[in-house]
Amino acid sequence: MVKHCIVGRVLSENNVSNEAFRVTMSQIWRLEGCVCFKELGDQCFLIELQNMANKDKILSGRPWFFDRSLLTLLEVDEAVSINALHFGFKAFWVQLHNLPLATMTEEVGEQFAASIGHV
Numbered sequence: 001m002v003k004h005c006i007v008g009r010v011l012s013e014n015n016v017s018n019e020a021f022r023v024t025m026s027q028i029w030r031l032e033g034c035v036c037f038k039e040l041g042d043q044c045f046l047i048e049l050q051n052m053a054n055k056d057k058i059l060s061g062r063p064w065f066f067d068r069s070l071l072t073l074l075e076v077d078e079a080v081s082i083n084a085l086h087f088g089f090k091a092f093w094v095q096l097h098n099l100p101l102a103t104m105t106e107e108v109g110e111q112f113a114a115s116i117g118h119v
Contacts, residue, residue: 004049005076012069
């Protein structure tokens with residue numbers, strides 16, 4: 001069953017209600033079959049999914065937010081303790097709109113990326 005599990009952590013200073021998280025994310029994700037949410041503490045939740053399609057749907061839809069806070073998600077590795085999971089980096093798409101054509105270069109893109117953090 002580990003193959004169908006995800007650990008999620010809400011990056012918020014506010015306490016997160018397990019019930020509110022379960023209800024909200026279940027509605028947003030619209031998953032098929034049974035989903036079990038287990039609170040792990042420190043704003044972390046173990047999400048057990050009935051099938052791999054649900055897991056793929058959640059992971060491919062990132063980034064997710066809960067109560068205006070980033071929800072970081074990691075696949076469970078049965079060889080790694082949940083306490084050892086690191087939630088420091090997350091993938092994001094960043095789009096720039098209405099740029100002059102002359103600035104649409106790889107060099108400008110790299111400069112912008114460097115200005116927002118590790119890419």
